[in-house]
Amino acid sequence: MKKRNKPAGFLVVYDDQDCLHIPFTWDRDCEGAICSGASADGFAVFPSKAEARKSIDISTRFNALLKSQGKIRNEDFENPSRKNIRIVPLFSGKGAK
Structure with missing residues (x-):
């Protein structure tokens, strides 16, 4: 059995289980929060x-705060969209698995 490489880190992505996979970026408005952004x-x-996971939790709470204040928010962190947020391993190197 081939040994699997250790991930170089982890990404949080929005994955709609079809063809949309969007990695999250750091949210400039809240330290520790993430959001959809440009590459x-x-x-x-x-x-x-x-x-x-901690960053997803911070983002969810920040989103709830913005919603309670009637401000524009990231609806990715509300149901039903939140179920599409995934943590995926990041591998480096050619042909990494």
Whole structure:
């Protein structure tokens, strides 16, 4: 059995289970939060799944705060869209698996 490489980190992506896969970037309005953004902004890379989960939780709470204030918010962190948020491993190197 071939040994699997250790991930170089983890990404949080919006995955609609069809063909849409959007990596999240850092949210400029809230430290620790993430949001959908342009690839030019750079992707948010986490050292562990736990850190990625923590950022999803921060983003969800920040979104709830914005909603309660009647401000524009990221609906990715509300149901039913939230079920499409996934933590995926990031591998480096040619043909990494």
